[in-house]
Amino acid sequence: MTTYDDPATLTAAEARAVFRAGTERTTAGWAHGYTQTNLIAVPEEWAYDVLLFCQRNPQACPVLDVSDxxxxxxxxxEGADLRTDLPRYRIWQNGVLSGEVSDACxxxxxxxVAFSIGCSFTFESMLAAEGVPLRHIDQGRNVAMYVTDVECEPAGRLHGPMVVSLRWIPEERVGDAIRITRAMPSVHGAPVHVGDPRTLGIGDLDRxxxxxAVDAEPGDVPVFWACGVTPQAALMASRPPFAITHAPGHMFVSDRLDSEYRVD
Amino acid sequence: MTTYDDPATLTAAEARAVFRAGTERTTAGWAHGYTQTNLIAVPEEWAYDVLLFCQRNPQACPVLDVSDxxxxxxxxxEGADLRTDLPRYRIWQNGVLSGEVSDACxxxxxxxVAFSIGCSFTFESMLAAEGVPLRHIDQGRNVAMYVTDVECEPAGRLHGPMVVSLRWIPEERVGDAIRITRAMPSVHGAPVHVGDPRTLGIGDLDRxxxxxAVDAEPGDVPVFWACGVTPQAALMASRPPFAITHAPGHMFVSDRLDSEYRVD
Structure with a gap:
């Protein structure tokens, strides 16, 4: 079994081994530099709807891989197993969360059919590299995510609202945060909104x-990015008979490097 | 009926009206600033394979829209009709080109199900804006496209070789051409190869x-981009029972602006 002092220094393969052995932890800050992905797996009969939903909502659902x-x-x-290598899974039946497991075998x-979808953790490493603070990492918390009142473009039987992740960014670094993330369109790209959460229909950032929930520092501005949990909201709204997803914040750690998804 | 002196100055809607009325011309240089797209339409039963093929080969097949x-x-x-608004169509039966028509109704x-796929004509307007010469436009020709020996990632029943388009670029502008196009990942992005065509299995650039075929100027280097004709090569290799595509170079002129597909 893999042992470790600091999860940030693990390789992706080492992190997967830790989770495969049963550890259940949010992957925020793990295996620095390796791309993490959201998982949504559905029966083949629903795969086209999911793939088309992702194509029509690429900012929320950038597809990095689709399994056969x-x-x-x-x-x-190479050699990874999506059924075991994530720290925690959610099981969905008819759009209702029926349970969480640490092994989906x-x-x-x-x-x-498993869809691996880009995750904002990827651009976080780029933000950190340029000294943009990440409050949730500093506070040892999972990122905060909110269901908005912005409807995604529907696709076949799939529809639902956009989910966003929030990061508190010092006002003078907001421009940098936009510049850095818009150069990474395959991992959500630029923010969808800066400022008033009510514009997105979000009532209370503390919930x-x-x-x-993540605490702001003085001078911080709320910045919202489209979030890879959006497909889970679509499951809840659209009620396919069966699906397996990652638990929010408990991602798949891939062998791809974050830097591979930069276009600038 | 729309009349015009210079096709470059038409709006997208005007260009579509010209083609809808029966004009058969390559769309290279038409409706400057508007995004042109490749068309591949297949029966619903094949749509997942096509969409997945595109997802797995995004540089050759960047999907900009999928119809219901x-x-x-x-x-x-808005208001366009993909059956009539392209200047020329190809009809495919069992992977064999069975005819070309100017109206696919x-x-x-x-x-x-119709797939609209990004086209290198989009980045050409960005190259031209920075003074990178476009030899095929200057010579009044369609761009040159070649089937390579690079196999695309297969998807379901679809497989086939990557097709590339060639542009002769002055050696001192190759860096600019790479920089400009890599900022447009949804319309083929950076070149797949610069220099020796034999690396891609291309024997004779004159054929x-x-x-x-497009003539080089002294000091020009051959630069190759993944091409939206790649799905047509996949049709020829994979032989679905029926498909309709644009004829090479005879694209759909959309209302989207080329500038919308830049990420830098």
Whole structure:
């Protein structure tokens, strides 16, 4: 079993081994420099709707890989197993969360198609590299996520609201945060909103729908990015018979490097 | 009927009206600043394979829009009709080109799903804006396209080689051409190769597989970009029962602006 002092210094393969062995921890800050992804796996019969929903909502749902039916592997990491290598999974039946597990092998059907979707943790490493502070990391919390009143573009049987992640950014660094993230369109790209959360229909920042509330520092501005939890909100709204996702903040750690997703 | 002196000065809607009325011309240089797209339409039963093929080969096949089954419209242009608004179409049966038409209404099936795919004409306007010469435009020709020996990542029943477009670029402007196009990942992005065409398995630049041979100027270097004709090569290799595409160089002129697809 992999042992470690600082999860940030693990390789992606080492992090996956830790989670495969049963550790359940949010992956924020783990395996620095490696790209983390959101997971949504559905029966093949729903795969086109999911893929089209992602195509039509690329800022929230940038697809980095799609598995072949029944294949628990991914092109994003040689030898990885999407059924075991995430720290925690959510099981969905008819759009209702029916449970969380740390190993999805028992629930994985032979016709499952797994979508790996870009995650804002990727651009966080780029923000950190330029000295933009990340309050949730400093506070040891999961990022805060909110369901908005912005409807995604529907696709077939899938519809639902956009989910966003919040980062408190010092006012004088907001321009940098926009510049850095807009150069990474395959991991959510530029913020969808800066400032008043009510514009997105968010009432109370202290009560996120997913993740943890995060404290602002004086002079911080709320900055919102489209979030890879959006497909989970679509599951809740659209009620496919069965799906498996990551638990929010408990991502797949791939072998891809964050820097591979920069275009500037 | 729309009349015009210079096709570059037409709006996208005016250009579509010209083609809808029956004009068959390559769209290179038309409706300056408006994004042009490749078309591939297949029966719904093949749509997932096409969408997945595009997802797995995003540099060659960047998807800008996908229609709902049977809908000849597109989100890229209000009121447009993909069956009539391109200057020329190709009809494919079992992977064999069975004919070209200027109006696809008679061939359009009620279960057709239309994919609009990014086109290198989009980044050409950005190259031109920075003074990078475009030899094929200057010579009044269609861009030269070649089938390579690079296999695309297969998806379901779809497989085939990557097709590239060639532009002769003055050696001292190659760096600019790379910088400008890599900032446009949704319209093919950076070149896939600069220099020796044999690296891509291209034997003779004077004999393109699609489009026209284009003459180099002294000091020019051959620069190759992944090309939206790649899905047509996949049709030829994979033989789905039926498909409709644009004829190479005869694109759909959308209402989107080229500048919308820049990320820098």
């Amino acid at each position: 039916p029944g294949d628990p592997g991914t092109r994003l990491a 028992g629930m994985w059907r032979s016709d499952m 996120p729908d997913f993740g943890d | 089954p049977g809908d000849p419209g597109t989100r890229l242009a 008679g061939m359009w099936r009620s279960d057709m 393109p597989d699609f489009g026209d």
